[in-house]
Amino acid sequence: MLIPPEISARLDDVHAVVVQGPPGIGRTSLLRQVAATADGSEVLTAEGVETETGLRFAALHRLLMPLADRIPSLPKRPAATLARMMAGDAPAGLPLGVAVLELLTRAARRQPVRCCVDDVHLVDDASRDVLAFVARRIASEPITMLFTMPDDRPPLPGLPSATLPGVDAVQFLAGTVPADVAAAIGRGCGGNPRAIEELTRTLSADQRDGRAPLPETLPLYGRVRREYDARLARLPVAARRLLLLVAADEQVDVRTLGRAAAAAGGDLSALAPAEAAGLVHEADGSMRFRFPLLRGAVYHAASDDDRRAAHRLLADVLAGEPAGADLRAEARRHLRRAWHLAALTPPPPDGPTAAGRTKADVGNGGGSADGERGAVAEELTRAAEVVRGNGDHAAASEAVERAAELTANPDDKAEHLLAAARDAWLAGRPHRAGVLLARLRPPHPEAALLGFRDLLRGEIALRTGTPTAAQELLLAAADRLGEPHRTAAMIALIHASEVDFVSGDERRYLRTLHRVIALRRGDESGAAELMFEFCTGMAATFERRHADAVAPLRRVLELSTQHHDPTLLSWAALTACILGQEDTALGLSVRARASAQVRGEIAALPRTFELSTYAQLWLGRHAGATSTADEGLALARSLGQPGSASFQLASLALLAVPRGDEPTCVVRARAAIAEADDRGPGMSVAMAHWALGALDLTVGRTTEAMARLRVLVTASGRSHPLVRMMAAPHFVEAALRYGDRGAAATVGGHFDAWANATGSPAPMALAARCRALVASDPAVAEENYREAMRLHRLGRHEFERARTELLYAHELRRRRGAPAAREVLHDALDTFRQLEAEPWVRACQGELRATGEDVRPERAHRPDLTPQQLRIARFAAQGATNREIAAQLYLSVRTVDHHMRNIFVRLGVRSRVELVRRLS
Structure with a gap:
């Protein structure tokens, strides 16, 4: 196992820590990994053994055995004390603790020392007291002491503790079960690796494939x-x-x-x-x-009797509680009471037993009359509708599923199961939704219910499964729904077209879009009008009719102000990205996320994070984009949505390029490609290759950059239409360095047509920069550089503006001499330093040296904080609340809370007042 970041950060902050966790979480594996990665360190290990808990200093003896030959070199008193202990003549008290500290300190002068003690709760009391004594006194010495123990024991007094987190089940089980099944197993097992292994080994084929409930x-x-x-x-x-x-x-x-x-x-x-x-x-x-x-x-x-008694007691207590003013709490109380009544009510004859009920429960439950079952099912359905409106889809799903089990009518049962599955999907439980849909068998095969079933199955498969299977389901759903359910049919077709959009299959994408457009009648609802305009604008974009695309796409943005549906807002955010209006896209994605959270539509959240990451990346807000991508990646994996995870990994690879962080870029890009491997080539894969090509360009590997980027920007290459446009400016630079001015001019011309059609400053600035690069006339080049910088200021993309300034300064130095270039270079250098874009800082410094200026490296302002922590600390020192900081940096409040705790630890402060003084 890898050492979790939480534990690594803790070890960076302190010299000793007690790591706790439940059975099977991997405490022993963690210590083995710590020992295995301790290159150049002296590793001392010991473990608590139950049979030795009565032997004084047994564990200490085991720990210090590798250092026994160094004991004679110690001063006389500690040497004698330790010699007696190692010989079995066990002294106690302060002298032994001081002697052990002296031995470890002297050993650490040769090489760092790591002490790893497993199951310290089973260590004999005498050894544990001495180890804790030493751990509380190591300060500046290169000594690390790591102890592990279960979470049901109190930690060692006076020592910091940390809880070992669970593993990501989707990654842990990659290749063995589908992502949504892995996510469900991970939730059930709390991320416990041993529990995940033990449970997975017992699964049936249907359980592995997501067709049957998990144990x-x-x-x-x-x-x-x-x-x-x-x-x-x-x-x-x-x-x-x-x-x-x-x-x-x-x-x-x-x-x-x-x-x-x-x-x-x-x-x-x-x-x-x-x-x-x-x-x-x-x-x-x-x-x-x-x-x-x-x-x-x-x-x-x-x-059986005790279970029924528990349900009856809870139902009676809930019924007897006074009504409150909180309507949400009241709705929840009514639902829980109905749930317990349902647990006491047997299902119809030959019906399925409820989850958590046995056949004995059925035989001994309350009355079996259809009227009683119908009344309880109706109460559950009404209560579920209320909590669903409050955004509690998980509770609504459980309630409606139980209502289905109490319902004898096949049509009503099927509708209940479909509603329960829809709620489960929205609550972020795709595996549960799939199991419910597998039970859904309408009595009439031609019923529209099958269309809605396939629509939901297709939507789930689109996010969690295989895109081609999702597309088949969605197209079948559109055919079944047809004119009587036109809006639902449109939604199915747009989701189906997303498969081709992501894969880059333009022909199939356009064919599906035109199927949607053909459904247009005239008098449309606001939501339908937005979808029609979206499809019309996207069709024109992919047919290279950029000028025709602008009007319908802008109409989508106008209509989006009237809606709160996360899916519609996400489509609008994508529209803003196509138009090059990243500020608008970011605002729409944040709105979509807030709406999804309020409405409890957890399944829609990863898509909103994708769009926020993309917008911030293009706006040059690298810190915010990185935090959003990290949070979106964790969420996508927890929900079993590998496509979204792949997109965030590719984005993180791109975000590592400006920093020149080659290891991170390569690891993230390869992970993005691997995550998308079974889903086929698509936008994420193209973005990952774009990141690798941009990295080659950044570090000066021109030939490699040219080869990678050429595949991405040519129509015959295995790329994606959007990445083809986004990577074009990088290709223009690579082609010119490579000496292929013709290829640079051709690709730059295509990019120029798209950028000018959007009317957005950010892409138009890049287009002007490309024109300046390929221009042979110095006057034309300078005119375009100046136009690019003017547009950059309107678009507020600081990193790209600084890149343009660097290129312009290089041109100025070559053609007009050093003085003309220096002011532009200083502006670029300040921006690159602010963004921690180290390769570009060095490039600017090299250009300044070429002008004859003596350049000295800037001293770091706050080396004990990361760049992100420093930004957050500065906002906090100015009086901003965590919520205000989160809004400013486009982070979650929880992420800011986490950073603030680490800032306080790293700076050794306990209040914001002290923080202000420390930063002054």
């Missing part, structure tokens, strides 16, 4: 399950009773749980041992299991 508990005889069962067995009876209430409903808030505990003659404080054991914790006002699959284990371990 609700871990394998009974798996190691992780045994360790958790042991923790459960150690709990008092009162705690186990309350855990069953939590297992019956994790969505009930803590106050309701407390009332239920009191009604049962207990108290919520009885859960304290379960919290201390790392089994449950409070989150979002509810009590949740730290290990999600533990919920099923607790629930199914209880008897």
